[in-house]
Amino acid sequence: MTYRVGVDVGGTFTDVLLIDSETSEITAAKVPTVPSDVSSGVINGIVKACDLGGVSPEEITHFLHGTTIATNAVLTGGGSRVGLIVTRGFRDVLHIARSHVPGDYAAWVAYEKSQPMAALEATVEIDERVSAHGEILETVDEQSVKVAAETLKEQGVEVITVSLINSYANDTNELRVRALLEELLPDMPVSISSRVVPEIQEYERTLTTVANSYVRPVVDSYISALAEHTRSTMPSAQLRILKSDGGLTSADNAAEFPVNLLMSGPAGGVTGALWVAEQAGFKNIITFDVGGTSTDVALVEDGQAQLRRETMIGDVSVRASSIDVRTVGAGGGSIAKVPEITGALRVGPESAGAKPGPAAYGHGGTEPTVTDAHVVMGLLPADTRLGGDLELDREAAQRVVAQIGEALEISTEDAAASIVDIANENMYGALRLVSLEQGFNPQDFALVAFGGAGPLHANAVGKLLGSWPVIIPRSPGVLCAYGDVTTRVRQERSRTSVREFVGIDVAGLRAEYLELIAEVESAMDGEKVPRDQRTMTLEADIRYVGQSDAITIPLSVEELTDEGIVLLGKRFDEAHEKLNTFSMTTLDRQFVSLRAICISNPMVAAAEHLTTGTGSPENAKIGESRAYMNRAWHETPVYDRSKLLASDVIVGPAIIQEMDSTSVILPDHTAVIDIVGNILIRPAGMEGTKQ
Numbered sequence: 001m002t003y004r005v006g007v008d009v010g011g012t013f014t015d016v017l018l019i020d021s022e023t024s025e026i027t028a029a030k031v032p033t034v035p036s037d038v039s040s041g042v043i044n045g046i047v048k049a050c051d052l053g054g055v056s057p058e059e060i061t062h063f064l065h066g067t068t069i070a071t072n073a074v075l076t077g078g079g080s081r082v083g084l085i086v087t088r089g090f091r092d093v094l095h096i097a098r099s100h101v102p103g104d105y106a107a108w109v110a111y112e113k114s115q116p117m118a119a120l121e122a123t124v125e126i127d128e129r130v131s132a133h134g135e136i137l138e139t140v141d142e143q144s145v146k147v148a149a150e151t152l153k154e155q156g157v158e159v160i161t162v163s164l165i166n167s168y169a170n171d172t173n174e175l176r177v178r179a180l181l182e183e184l185l186p187d188m189p190v191s192i193s194s195r196v197v198p199e200i201q202e203y204e205r206t207l208t209t210v211a212n213s214y215v216r217p218v219v220d221s222y223i224s225a226l227a228e229h230t231r232s233t234m235p236s237a238q239l240r241i242l243k244s245d246g247g248l249t250s251a252d253n254a255a256e257f258p259v260n261l262l263m264s265g266p267a268g269g270v271t272g273a274l275w276v277a278e279q280a281g282f283k284n285i286i287t288f289d290v291g292g293t294s295t296d297v298a299l300v301e302d303g304q305a306q307l308r309r310e311t312m313i314g315d316v317s318v319r320a321s322s323i324d325v326r327t328v329g330a331g332g333g334s335i336a337k338v339p340e341i342t343g344a345l346r347v348g349p350e351s352a353g354a355k356p357g358p359a360a361y362g363h364g365g366t367e368p369t370v371t372d373a374h375v376v377m378g379l380l381p382a383d384t385r386l387g388g389d390l391e392l393d394r395e396a397a398q399r400v401v402a403q404i405g406e407a408l409e410i411s412t413e414d415a416a417a418s419i420v421d422i423a424n425e426n427m428y429g430a431l432r433l434v435s436l437e438q439g440f441n442p443q444d445f446a447l448v449a450f451g452g453a454g455p456l457h458a459n460a461v462g463k464l465l466g467s468w469p470v471i472i473p474r475s476p477g478v479l480c481a482y483g484d485v486t487t488r489v490r491q492e493r494s495r496t497s498v499r500e501f502v503g504i505d506v507a508g509l510r511a512e513y514l515e516l517i518a519e520v521e522s523a524m525d526g527e528k529v530p531r532d533q534r535t536m537t538l539e540a541d542i543r544y545v546g547q548s549d550a551i552t553i554p555l556s557v558e559e560l561t562d563e564g565i566v567l568l569g570k571r572f573d574e575a576h577e578k579l580n581t582f583s584m585t586t587l588d589r590q591f592v593s594l595r596a597i598c599i600s601n602p603m604v605a606a607a608e609h610l611t612t613g614t615g616s617p618e619n620a621k622i623g624e625s626r627a628y629m630n631r632a633w634h635e636t637p638v639y640d641r642s643k644l645l646a647s648d649v650i651v652g653p654a655i656i657q658e659m660d661s662t663s664v665i666l667p668d669h670t671a672v673i674d675i676v677g678n679i680l681i682r683p684a685g686m687e688g689t690k691q
Contacts, residue, residue: 003055004062005237006485007042008268008478009033010291013452015660016045017481018053021061024608027053028478030660035355038069039225043233060234064484066242066268069222070215070261074117074313079214083157084118085148085177086206087165088125093206094118114315117207117214122155124148126164126177134169140176149184159213160185163193163206168496171198189216196257197319199593200496204310208318212259219258223251238528240489244311244322246271247490247599250527259320262311265480266296266325270305272483273448276473278303279607279676282446286435286467288427289480290454292333292371293351295427298325299434299445306434309541309552321492326433330426332371332453333358336419338407345408347422359400362393368404370423372397373416374456379664381625381638381655413628424457428464435465439579442467450476455663459652459681463666468686472679474607474641477660489600491523499591500545501569509591510560513538516596517557524598533601541593542572544584550592551575607676613645617673620644622657629653629666641679648673651684 002021007014010033018027029049034041042065050057073079086093094116126148127141152160160181167174171194181190193209223241230239241254244263254261269289277285283303289296299306306324310317329349336347347370356364358371360380374380375397398412405415435442447467449458455472462470473479493516499509517536524534538557541550553572558564573583613619620643627636634653641658649672650656652665656679663679665671671681 002061003059004064004485005046005049005060005234006064006066006268006481006483007045008066008265008480008484009038009042009068010265010293010452010480013292013477014041014045015478015481016049017475017478017485018046018049018055018060019482019485026475026482026608027055028475028481028660030477035353039222039229042226043229046233057234058236060237062485063230063234063237063239064242064248064487065226065239066265066480066484067222067261068265070219070258071263071265071313073215073218074211074262074316078218079117080158080217081156082118082122082210082213083152083155083160084123084206084210085145085152085160085162085164086123086125087129088127088144090165090202091120091123091125093163093203094123094210095120097203097207116210117316118161118210122152122157124151128164128173128177130164130166130170130173132166132169134166136170136172140173140180142180145177145180146184149181153185157188159189159191159216161191161193161206161210161213163202163209165202167192167194168198168200168205171195189213189220191216196259198495199319200498201319204317204319207316208259208320211262211316211318212257215258215262216255219261220255223255227251242268242271242484242487243490244320245307245490245492246305246323246487248487249489249491253526259311259318262313262318262320263322263325266298266327267323268480268483268487269296269450270298270300270323270325270483271487272479272481273450273473274300274303274305275482275486276448276450276471276479276678277446280446280471280674280678280680282471284445285448285471286431286442286445286465288431288447288449288451288454288458288461290427290449290451290457291331292357292452293329293331293353294327294349295330295430295451296325296327297427297430297434298323299438299440301440306438307552324434326430328426328430330370330423330430332369332374332456334370334423336368336370336373336401336404336422338404343407345404345418345422347419348426358397360392360394360397362391362396365396366400368400368419370419370453372401373419376401376412376416377420377629378625378627378636379456379629379655380662381623381657413633414631417628417631420457420460424460424464427457427461431461431465446471448473450479450661452477452661455656455661455679459664459666459669462681463683468682470681472663472681474677475658475660476663486602488602489524489527489529490597491520491527492595492597493519493523494593494595496593497591501565501589501591504565504591506560506562506565509594510557512594513557513560513596516594520596520598524600527600529600535599535601537597537599539595539597540568540591541595542568543590543592544576544587545590546587551579552595609675610644610646610673610677612675613648613673615647615649617644617648617650620648625655627653627655627664629664634667644673644677646673646675646677650679
């Protein structure tokens with residue numbers, strides 16, 4: 001027997017999912033996150049899952065892990081001190097940046113630009129020059145490199161970035177600078193832009209490489225500790241890390257290019273939701289992942305998650321492929337407060353975190369949170385044990401939420417309901433970003449809710465969005481870990497190659513793609529993925545001549561002919577019109593960047609089918625709870641999810657409990673259990689419809 005284990009680390013809990021590679025039998029576990037030593041907490045969770053499943057850790061062959069280590073380093077300013085070496089004349093590249101201000105039209109009023117991850121005093125210039133066509137106009141002046149190395153050493157930098165003008169066209173000078181630095185500062189990690197992101201646009205390339213350096217030491221330290229734990233606990237396991245684009249990579253590759261991990265954690269949830277949607281028969285979904293600190297949402301159309309060529313963390317946008325996940329600071333641990341100046345209730349983005357956590361956790365928390373509000377409203381019944389172990393302190397929750405009620409001069413239960421309502425609105429705002437603001441009607445999509453707190457909010461948010469059914473998978477609290485364990489190895493290589501369509505050298509274009517294919521095949525060889533278990537795809541970033549932004553269009557090697565280029569241009573016109581409502585067919589089109597992507601075959605994991613019941617859930621009923629919904633108290637039945645059968649119909653109001661999460665069905669709504677155990681929630685009267 002061989003086993004795969006997936007792990008997702010959240011702000012409050014670490015989720016672990018163990019799966020039998022042959023039978024697809026699943027064992028889930030949830031343990032508290034250990035902020036002081038995250039890697040040891042991960043191993044604790046794996047050991048617990050193995051104990052529950054009667055499996056020895058030595059039988060684990062694949063260890064797949066989604067992590068927010070890189071993300072947190074950027075968000076908290078906890079990265080390393082970076083030294084930056086640039087071409088003479090480009091010292092201010094990070095400070096000039098771009099003029100775009102994130103947010104709405106008036107966002108500039110309150111916008112406070114974050115400081116660059118490489119300080120100006122730690123940015124030095126050297127003498128060298130490469131043209132945009134790749135010609136070496138000036139070789140590297142080695143004396144200037146020596147002076148730069150001495151300056152950065154005096155500045156106390158921990159890692160160095162080298163980003164030279166036009167190095168995407170010819171990396172000779174960057175490679176020479178790296179070689180000199182390895183001689184001058186042998187213990188200093190060095191990242192060069194032509195290795196991290198060999199693409200046009202100096203600011204984006206420099207920022208991305210600096211970000212890679214900024215998080216590299218902390219990620220390398222974490223992965224090294226995790227690898228050491230893996231060797232001692234699971235000697236047969238191959239450790240792979242989930243990237244922002246939803247693919248897996250080796251631990252060594254992840255440590256060298258951590259900029260590709262900035263959305264690692266949320267990507268696992270999207271991958272898991274894709275599997276759930278496939279089993280439930282839905283191709284168009286919006287994912288809704290609510291944890292202790294934040295809510296992550298993404299849109300999947302026709303079974304494909306939307307990808308971005310940029311990853312946004314805070315106001316930092318780096319050139320690294322990622323699933324288009326939007327995040328808002330609204331989760332179970334989000335803190336509610338009433339500022340004296342405004343007297344208006346606010347929820348988040350500050351979070352109580354894992355320690356002390358919400359007051360209801362009994363760990364000393366003194367500020368009211370969304371979880372405390374759910375406890376006060378009875379949506380987390382008296383016998384709820386979070387993660388199967390944590391007993392809730394109801395009196396503490398009542399006490400802290402009462403403070404909000406006093407400040408607003410309303411009852412405690414109305415204060416709790418107001419906290420939840422505002423949290424729901426914050427979550428709805430993130431969902432609009434991936435649907436309505438991208439030109440998609442959310443009513444054409446189902447909503448897949450997961451995470452520890454997702455099923456608590458799902459029904460209410462489904463009402464706001466108009467997305468039906470709301471789908472709550474089995475073990476929703478560990479779905480991110482399921483995404484980790486079932487995702488595929490993914491490698492990509494890209495390069496800038498600016499070519500107009502008119503008069504294009506098709507043979508030269510084909511030759512460049514074949515070089516990229518060879519590079520990505522070699523990378524997959526390094527990942528030990530057999531060649532008969534891979535799929536290769538090609539992409540091109542195309543724009544009209546004179547534009548600055550490009551659109552990514554898929555293609556194949558067979559299309560690299562004169563006729564194929566014409567058809568590719570038509571596909572680009574159609575994509576441009578869909579995104580911008582117009583096309584400019586009188587202008588010539590232009591290739592900007594070429595890309596080859598290789599993905600391993602998916603793991604086959606069929607969901608276990610439930611026994612079909614009579615439609616009545618009475619055998620699963622374990623009690624009743626007095627729950628506050630729609631600003632009124634309701635005597636609400638509570639069901640044990642593990643006892644529900646396929647075709648069971650639960651009429652709201654109702655509460656469904658399981659080890660890792662609690663689901664709420666509101667009044668005037670109905671839930672049906674499908675054959676693979678998903679809860680499908682719809683407004684009363686919509687039962688049996690596909691939507």
